Amino acid sequence: MSILRAVFVAIAIVFLTILFGVPAILLAPFKPSGHLTHWITRWWARTLLRVGGVTVRPHGLEHVPAGRPCVLVANHASAADIPILLAHLPFQFRMIAKASLFHIPILGWYIRLAGYVSIDRESPTRAMRSLERAVQKVRSGLPVLVFPEGTRSRTGDLQPFNKGAFLLAIQAGVPVVPIAIVGSYEILVRGSLRVHGGTVDLIVAPPIDTQGYTPKARGQLADAAYDTIHRCLTDGKT
Secondary structure (H helix, E strand, O other): OHHHHHHHHHHHHHHHHHHHHHHHHHHHHHOOOOHHHHHHHHHHHHHHHHHHOEEEEEEOHHHOOOOOOOEEEEOOOOOOHHHHHHHHOOOOOEEEEEHHHHHOOOHHHHHHHOOOEEEOOOOHHHHHHHHHHHHHHHHOOOOEEEOOOOOOOOOOOOOOOOOHHHHHHHHHOOOEEEEEEEOHHHHOOOOOOOOOOEEEEEEEOOOEOOOOOOHHHHHHHHHHHHHHHHHHHHHOOO
């Protein structure tokens, strides 16, 4: 039965990506801001989670600064993290995602049309250009989401943070909002295509003000966010 369910979920993911992706691509020229495409992507994510039997319990959404741009930083233990965040952060934001996602047919096209930022970690020069584009997004008023671990954890444990997201926050002069996703590793383990239904806690911690931080102090800011997320993963709700 589990194999049949895995096949069903895999087929459903492809079907839903086409079902939501084609309208998003066709409608994108009418809303070049990417706002409409982002909301369609949000409903794609909500439907995927429902099909996979994944329940998400959000906590602390009030900690996101209302009407202000910020840099959202989240742990990354599973491929399920992206739909979890898209489905349950109820506001417009843009994501910094690895370049390979933008090469996936339909999915890559409509996340590009939504205004998500591609980052190529193989090239420091292109990575810096991506960071500059992200700074422009934040300064235009949109929150930006970053996975500071850089890639999914192989064990589910929190990995060291790269400093780029924190340099972005300092340069843009906006707060950092730490987000802990608790339980997603068990939902979809890296290297597996089987989605296991279950419950995930999405914990949004209070923002960290970046005033007084210089670019040279981005490591201290990264440490503060890391400690907050680690504490949420260990202790639960804030």
